[in-house]
Amino acid sequence: MKYVFAICVALTLALALAMIGFGQAAAPAAGQRGAAAGGQAGQQPATPPLPAGQGAAAPAAGGRGGRGGGGGGGGRGGANAAPPAPTPRWPDGKPVMGSIAGQPTGRWSGCCTTLPQGQLEKIPFQPWAKAVYDQRQIDQFEPHTRCHASGAARQFSTPYGTELLEMRDLQRIYIMDEGGPHSYRIIYMDGRKHPEKLEPTNYGNSIGSWDGDTLVVDTIGYNEKFWTDTRGTPHTSQLHFVERFTRINATTMQYQATIDDPGAYTAPWTTSVFTMNWTANSDLFEYICQDNNHGPELMIGSQEGVDRSRQFVP
Amino acid sequence: MRVKVLWLCGVLVILSLVMSVVAQEGHPLTGTWYGDFGMTAAKRNDLTVILNWDGKGVSGIINPGPDTQKVKVATLDSSKWTVHFEVDAKNKAGAMDHFVFDGTLKNIVAGNRTITGTWTCGTTKGDFKIQRDL
Numbered sequence: 001m002k003y004v005f006a007i008c009v010a011l012t013l014a015l016a017l018a019m020i021g022f023g024q025a026a027a028p029a030a031g032q033r034g035a036a037a038g039g040q041a042g043q044q045p046a047t048p049p050l051p052a053g054q055g056a057a058a059p060a061a062g063g064r065g066g067r068g069g070g071g072g073g074g075g076r077g078g079a080n081a082a083p084p085a086p087t088p089r090w091p092d093g094k095p096v097m098g099s100i101a102g103q104p105t106g107r108w109s110g111c112c113t114t115l116p117q118g119q120l121e122k123i124p125f126q127p128w129a130k131a132v133y134d135q136r137q138i139d140q141f142e143p144h145t146r147c148h149a150s151g152a153a154r155q156f157s158t159p160y161g162t163e164l165l166e167m168r169d170l171q172r173i174y175i176m177d178e179g180g181p182h183s184y185r186i187i188y189m190d191g192r193k194h195p196e197k198l199e200p201t202n203y204g205n206s207i208g209s210w211d212g213d214t215l216v217v218d219t220i221g222y223n224e225k226f227w228t229d230t231r232g233t234p235h236t237s238q239l240h241f242v243e244r245f246t247r248i249n250a251t252t253m254q255y256q257a258t259i260d261d262p263g264a265y266t267a268p269w270t271t272s273v274f275t276m277n278w279t280a281n282s283d284l285f286e287y288i289c290q291d292n293n294h295g296p297e298l299m300i301g302s303q304e305g306v307d308r309s310r311q312f313v314p
Numbered sequence: 315m316r317v318k319v320l321w322l323c324g325v326l327v328i329l330s331l332v333m334s335v336v337a338q339e340g341h342p343l344t345g346t347w348y349g350d351f352g353m354t355a356a357k358r359n360d361l362t363v364i365l366n367w368d369g370k371g372v373s374g375i376i377n378p379g380p381d382t383q384k385v386k387v388a389t390l391d392s393s394k395w396t397v398h399f400e401v402d403a404k405n406k407a408g409a410m411d412h413f414v415f416d417g418t419l420k421n422i423v424a425g426n427r428t429i430t431g432t433w434t435c436g437t438t439k440g441d442f443k444i445q446r447d448l
Contacts (some may be wrong), residue, residue, distance in 0.1 A: 224340035
């Protein structure tokens with residue numbers, strides 16, 4: 001009798017667990033429809049629902065869609081979420097990296113506050129660079145908060161996003177900052193090489209090229225007046241920074257960078273893939289960093305004293 | 315006239331050296347450091363040190379100008395933030411003295427970080443404090 005009871009309990013538990021399992025499996029399957037649609041957009045005859053500001057670009061996409069992306073479609077309640085529109089494209093088939101002519105402008109936000117994310121233990125820091133990185137986690141006294149223009153990935157982790165402005169006739173792309181110094185970087189797309197002699201600058205010298213649908217931006221000529229990301233990943237003026245931008249659909253940009261800096265690391269390393277999200281119908285606005293800037297006072301951390309006699313002028 | 319031109323050129327060279335290394339966020343020792351050293355609190359001597367990290371080692375000069383000297387050895391122990399550097403400098407009699415400085419970095423993340431510590435020159439010793447220029 002004891003055994004019968006035990007078997008009944010075991011069967012009931014097994015059945016309950018299986019039911020829970022089925023229940024959980026069903027939701028993601030529905031929620032990930034967006035991702036599936038994104039990856040198979042080429043097979044969809046119908047135009048997918050489009051977010052505001054991207055409608056005109058969809059037909060030019062030719063249904064190429066993303067690479068199995070659809071980052072916005074999955075998750076909770078995904079069953080009812082519309083899949084993101086496919087990557088908008090220029091008439092020659094290249095992805096539109098920013099806003100579309102004749103459409104309301106938009107910005108990219110999100111991205112990479114800490115480049116070593118997910119692989120900190122594997123980063124080939126030189127000892128001094130690791131010590132500096134660790135210290136910067138305590139003392140977040142970064143130049144960006146003092147209104148200094150910050151190049152590399154730091155340009156994308158401002159609170160208000162960035163605008164990528166493609167000037168195809170001039171063969172260049174502008175990356176417009178919002179927060180911090182309200183400045184910009186130029187990516188030259190005309191096939192030029194880096195100048196042999198460079199005056200080191202905050203944004204360096206950027207040249208871009210296409211690797212399929214991925215924009216590859218190669219930058220050298222950095223100075224050491226900024227942090228490469230919000231959390232203070234160190235660099236020196238020997239930094240060679242290669243970024244890969246892939247717009248996998250209308251609202252999602254993948255970003256990955258390779259850091260080659262023999263001054264701070266023992267070997268080149270590549271970040272994880274970060275995601276930037278598109279905010280449609282949003283213009284850059286006037287942002288004066290120096291106005292009411294409390295950054296220096298708020299971010300002193302464990303430091304004993306900071307010279308406040310100097311003006312914070314970028 | 316020629317002397318004036320040479321003097322002006324010298325000043326420009328020194329200025330360009332100083333300007334090129336200010337406000338660095340890279341290696342903690344890179345930059346221009348100024349302060350003083352001495353045997354007592356009342357008796358001090360100016361000290362300016364320009365250091366640069368090339369990815370493998372630290373090099374530099376002290377007291378840029380007519381009496382500048384190369385820094386012979388400069389190291390940073392980033393596990394303790396201790397700094398060691400050695401330099402030869404002319405004394406009043408014109409002979410070279412060998413100075414050894416050992417200090418500790420403070421306010422590492424701040425642009426105006428400092429190095430404080432002690433120095434020795436033979437049997438003579440004292441303290442020093444230098445602050446990095448922004």
